[in-house]
Amino acid sequence: MIAAKTEKSGASTRRRFISWLLGTSLSALVLAVFYPVARYITPPATAEPATATVTPPLRPDELLPNSGQIFKFGSQPGILIRTPAGELRAFTAICTHLGCTVQYRPDLGHIWCACHNGHFDLNGINIAGPPPRPLEPYVVNVRGDQIVVSKEA
Numbered sequence: 001m002i003a004a005k006t007e008k009s010g011a012s013t014r015r016r017f018i019s020w021l022l023g024t025s026l027s028a029l030v031l032a033v034f035y036p037v038a039r040y041i042t043p044p045a046t047a048e049p050a051t052a053t054v055t056p057p058l059r060p061d062e063l064l065p066n067s068g069q070i071f072k073f074g075s076q077p078g079i080l081i082r083t084p085a086g087e088l089r090a091f092t093a094i095c096t097h098l099g100c101t102v103q104y105r106p107d108l109g110h111i112w113c114a115c116h117n118g119h120f121d122l123n124g125i126n127i128a129g130p131p132p133r134p135l136e137p138y139v140v141n142v143r144g145d146q147i148v149v150s151k152e153a
């Protein structure tokens, strides 16, 4: 009678231990899966400072007419172009369709996105393909032998 009671008590203890082990393992698994997801989704407390002005590492005379150059505008790509008429212009290089980096096509004489064949004219206006909006224009100034690119005020 006493042996049966001890055996029953031992089985109950094992059962509780296994239940506790499964419960804590499941909790740890849920935490391990959802914590990184929550951290990824939550924006950082301090946003990246918005860049307002940059000086691309390029002299004005290095950019020939009917050519373009990608440069870094903060953490984003920008595109600086010299039109066939010799005017300097700059835009964000992020395509307004799905965010690919655009490039200048001298053979077409305008800005082109290779991802889905999007076309922008020399004013950054979307003229063909899937891009829904124009490229954001930047202000370009030449100071001595430096090109200064700024966001429009």
Ligand code: FES
Binding pocket: 095, 096, 097, 098, 099, 100, 113, 114, 115, 116, 117, 118, 129, 130, 131
């Ligand atoms: S991302 Fe540029 S055309 Fe689709």
